[in-house]
Amino acid sequence: MKRFFTHFLSCLVLGASLWAMAGEPLGQDQIAIRGREDHPCVNLTASDVEHAKGRVEKYEWARAHRDRILREADRWLRESAEFWLILLPKPGACYAYGFTGDPTTGESFGGRWVGASCSWDEPGKVRNSEGRLFPNEEFPDEGEGYVASDGRIHYFVGIFNAWVTEQWTLNALPSLSKAYLLTGDERYADRGTLLLDALASIYPESTSGSWDYPSNPPSGRFARPWYQVARTLVKYVDQYDFLYNSPSMNKPSLTEGMNRRVNIEENLLQD
Numbered sequence: 001m002k003r004f005f006t007h008f009l010s011c012l013v014l015g016a017s018l019w020a021m022a023g024e025p026l027g028q029d030q031i032a033i034r035g036r037e038d039h040p041c042v043n044l045t046a047s048d049v050e051h052a053k054g055r056v057e058k059y060e061w062a063r064a065h066r067d068r069i070l071r072e073a074d075r076w077l078r079e080s081a082e083f084w085l086i087l088l089p090k091p092g093a094c095y096a097y098g099f100t101g102d103p104t105t106g107e108s109f110g111g112r113w114v115g116a117s118c119s120w121d122e123p124g125k126v127r128n129s130e131g132r133l134f135p136n137e138e139f140p141d142e143g144e145g146y147v148a149s150d151g152r153i154h155y156f157v158g159i160f161n162a163w164v165t166e167q168w169t170l171n172a173l174p175s176l177s178k179a180y181l182l183t184g185d186e187r188y189a190d191r192g193t194l195l196l197d198a199l200a201s202i203y204p205e206s207t208s209g210s211w212d213y214p215s216n217p218p219s220g221r222f223a224r225p226w227y228q229v230a231r232t233l234v235k236y237v238d239q240y241d242f243l244y245n246s247p248s249m250n251k252p253s254l255t256e257g258m259n260r261r262v263n264i265e266e267n268l269l270q271d
Contacts, residue, residue, distance in 0.1 A: 039245055040241040041241065042237055042238060043241075044181075049181050049182075052181075066182055069175055070183070073176045073178070073188050076172045076175070076191055077188070079120075083120075085194075085198060086123070087120065088199075088202065089165065089202060091201075091202045091206070092206065093143065093158075094145065094155055094157060094211050095165070095210050095222055096158030096159050097113065097159075097210045097213060098116060098154075098155065100152045100153065100212065102129070102134070102154075103154050105128060105129065107128065107129050109126045109127070109128060109134075109159055113163060113223050114166035114167055114171070116162070116163045118159065118160050118164075124157050124160050126160055134154070139154065141154070141155070141156040142157075143158075144157075153211075155211055158210070158211055158212070162210065162222070162223035165199065165223060168195050168198075168199060169199070169235060169236070170235070172191075172192075173239045174239065176189070176195070176243075177238070177239045177242035178242065180242060180243060189243050189246030189248050190246070190251075192239065192243050192246075193248045193249050193261075194248075194260075196236065196239055196240065196243065196268070197254055197263050198254055199222075200268035201254040204267050204271050206222050208220060209221065209224055209225040209228075209229075210223050210225060213225045221233075236269060240269060249261035255267060
């Protein structure tokens with residue numbers, strides 16, 4: 001017992017010493033972000049990319065995988081840049097899981113976020129299992145939800161906004177950034193940096209997560225509650241890393257006074 005107690009005290013002393021050495025955490029203005037000259041460099045390197053291209057030349061299964069990536073990426077090139085930017089939620093917009101569901105049937109609107117029954121052709125709307133669109137005249141939603149007679153709030157527009165940011169994060173940007181690595185085709189990079197820049201332009205004001213998530217106070221980024229934010233941030237890091245070398249990074253940003261690169265770095269990755 002005496003030996004245990006002595007060891008325990010030693011651990012306490014060591015812990016206190018390390019804490020004292022650590023001191024107060026540095027402020028953001030004291031942290032230098034140096035970056036790297038070579039990209040990609042986080043989860044893949046340039047040699048990894050060349051190795052993948054070599055496999056595409058050598059193996060049928062690799063070509064099939066490459067072709068799947070390109071088919072998905074091509075979907076995001078079919079419409080104009082303006083088409084996609086019109087769908088970008090406003091700064092501080094509502095995002096929602098859609099827990100309260102359809103006020104007429106009580107059913108959910110499909111899956112959560114990326115799985116919701118939404119369409120690019122019906123902006124700001126979500127469709128129920130009977131084909132009816134919400135919001136509508138009977139169930140209006142100006143952006144902050146429809147309050148039903150039972151007091152529950154139905155976030156129709158919030159469901160659509162969450163669907164948009166999740167579609168871009170989980171489907172558009174992964175395929176576009178990978179397609180650029182594999183082909184060097186600047187069309188993929190230009191569309192990818194456009195979407196990443198668009199998300200970055202509203203990221204600093206998006207601090208509540210899904211409005212229907214039981215968080216007090218509401219917190220998070222886009223649709224994600226606070227504890228899920230890092231799950232998407234690591235994806236943005238890869239997408240930025242894969243698109244880093246594209247000249248399209250130097251195009252003007254949606255954020256005034258910045259180019260896409262600076263906006264993505266400062267307002268998305270560092271915010």
